[in-house]
Amino acid sequence: MRQQNLYDIRDERFSDLLILNAFLEELCSDCLWAEGPVWCEDWGHLIWSDIPNNRMMRWSPLNGVSVFRQPSDFTNGSTRDQQGRLVSCQHGKRRVVRTEVDGTLTVLADSYRGGKLNSPNDVVVHEDGSIWFTDPTYGIISDYEGYRSEPDQSCRGVYRIDAGSGEVTLAVDDFVQPNGLAFSPDHNKLYVADSGFSHDPSAPHHIRVFDVAADGRLSGGDVFADIDTGVPDGFRVDCDGRIWCSAGDGVHCFEPDGTLLGKILIPQTVANVVFGERLRNRLFITASRSVYALHVNTRGCR
Template identity: 65%
Template sequence: MADFPEYEVHDPRFRYLVLPNARLEELYRGCRWAEGPVWFNDANQLLFSDIPNQRLLRWEPEGGVSVFRQPSNFTNGNTRDRQGRLVSCEHGTRRVTRTEIDGSVTVLANSYDGKRLNSPNDVVVRSDGSIWFTDPTYGILSDYEGYKAEPEQASNNVYRIDPASGACRVVCDDFGQPNGLAFSPDERILYVADSAASHDERAPRHIRAFDVDEAGTLSNGRVFAEIDAGIPDGFRLDTQGNLWSSARDGIHCFAPDGTLLGKILVPQLVANLTFGGPRRNRLFITATESLYSVFVAATGAQVP
């Protein structure tokens, strides 16, 4: 794909996952740190965060970008639950919330063991209705993406919210800075990024994988893939089990066995991505100041 500088092929399989004649498009520029894209197919729109500007933005194919919510409480990651409601991680309030159909906001989690959460970062919903989120300290390190504060939790954890009781429990507590997370298409594997190298070059810059049982217990933790440019932040999986991760130089695509298949190069540092569009074959990419998109030959998994 020498004539198409957006693509860097590391394995021949990557050629069947991208479309060489589909070019990277910049849909919007004007953010300070774009994050948390989530596609609403029933509304034909994408929501995404502009964290430092305290905005949740809406992109529509015909209408472009408008403000969905401001102030946003420094919202970072977003997803949808199985009823189609928006679930968000708020740095400013250090909580996970759900926006109801009528627009009201329900708090799902803001503390654990009687102490405030750090700054919930990214979130995903399993098909059983359980909500899983990461809780690094990025939102309390300064006043730029939240409010500077000392952490109250002894570790930076991955949590699960029970769909029946609403109880929040730690499922993993040995991360430096847990960040993006997503399930495999069959939901038997949970992938979680550790981006602690953002502040310590000796720290992890990898994505870990865990086996998940029906009760939501994790086991067999192992390193799935290392990021060779920058750190892993948000990521998504396609229906074949390939993992598409953010990185400093763009999107890195890994096969289910952890092999780096290729990269989609992006001019700005990528924070997150999601599959969207009517056929779930369009990658929406949040990268520093901008929202980008590119059509691919893969279909996104886990869309409610």
Template identity: 50%
Template sequence: MTGIEIFDPRLHNILKPGSVLQRLGGGAIWGEGPVWLPAEQALVWSDIPNNRMLRWHEGQGVSVFRQPSHFSNGNSLDREGRLVSCEHGRRGISRTESDGEVRLLVDRYQGRRLNSPNDLVVKSDGSLWFSDPAYGIMSDVEGYKADSEQDGCHVYRFDPLANVLERVADDFQKPNGLAFSPDESLLYISDTSASHDPAGCHHVRVFDVEAGRRLVNGRVFAVIEPGLPDGFRVDHQGWLYISSLDSIQVYAPDGTCLGKIHVPEKISNCTFGGLRGERLFISASTSLYAIDLNTRGCQFAAA
């Protein structure tokens, strides 16, 4: 199925006459972690099994951004506009410095190696919040097969200024995508343990953020099907754009599924970008897609 499926009339508010899905390029084995680079007006994303990162620029198409990439997965920008990445290969979080050095920031919790950081989000105070499932150490396809040194798969907060890593959630099976609400009072986190367990989770949970650094009152926000809620983003009004097997599912903060933006490949993640932050870029299996919308990502709210 292609096109846009509308379940709630509110979805019309984000659609333009030209809101049509476009395929921008391909060549990946499993694309993930798209991030918009405003300084370059370009989109970068990970091609995990190929151990590289790809770059798309209007008029230039797709090129290799970095190879090898330490099996990078999720990507974001810190408050200074530097690229921060989850690396399966080094089992940590890296930051690309202004001189091009890819510096490993953190790879251990209480002296033991992390599993394989998967996705991350940057809070306004500069802290990095990330999920740490074991996908990257389960085989040699998306990292290096190894035993876990942790007691499970958890969610962490890293303060790069204080160089302090703390665990903020320990009741997930396979934590994956995560995103803050516009005012950062809520943190949404997906659990995708159904990827390897038919009886596992395929939902997004939401937590209240207490004192800016603690998660409390966790509850299920939405159960996603078909497929898994791998990665997702939030726009300036608090709507969620959640990946699934067949579409980006759009949810209002009240938990209502407003509709679907159908994509012809299994979706991993998405991000907002473009000159005004009104373009939703979607990484889906082998390809990169985009659709222009009448909304903006959280980070573009004041643009």
């Protein structure tokens, strides 16, 4: 796809973030629902989830596409912790797990106050080492991306796992369907998507922003930006604090004040994005059946 069909520029500042002779490359096209991309610079490859196929995939410039893990317990979002270990959300067993250096899995969270989690969806790590994840019900509303089940929890929350004690605490409980989440570059703000509109036309399709205190408590929670096409799913923040968010028609880029700068138009519904490669200036995009890549003129946060 050439650049003249690729961009919807709403603010001229967006032009400065684009490489006008860059091409959108399709790296893989045989997924059922591609999600949860994470770039692993030291390993030299991209990992993502193909949730309905119950597998995690990888791509490298040298070796192309291969299976990383199957079965994956319907893994959705993943990230890496400060030691480089993979932290993943599993719909199948309704838990957050860490992959150790030897390949074994450590369960970080699978319940709250005696009840199973709904279906952990996306996960990020704060600079203090705490792990934050969202827990909507997408993985238990059918047998397509997990196992159909009634929820044990009374809300669909955002949770924090303490870096020292491992204690799981509920940080926010007023979302319809919390989804993607990311910290600002200074880790003083937490952005969280609410994608409830996916199954209820009266529900939200926006990103909220919270202030993060030193003790991990959140305050605020105002709407940062609405997504005008589809719903916000996964997103990432670049080094200048801009939000690059998935949407029904592509990737929407927002200034830190919430101004929509423009869109990268993708031919499939976008689920998530991640910045990758050595300079973190290549945007990897998981979108329905495919994974795309596009060079941009900014760098993602580490």
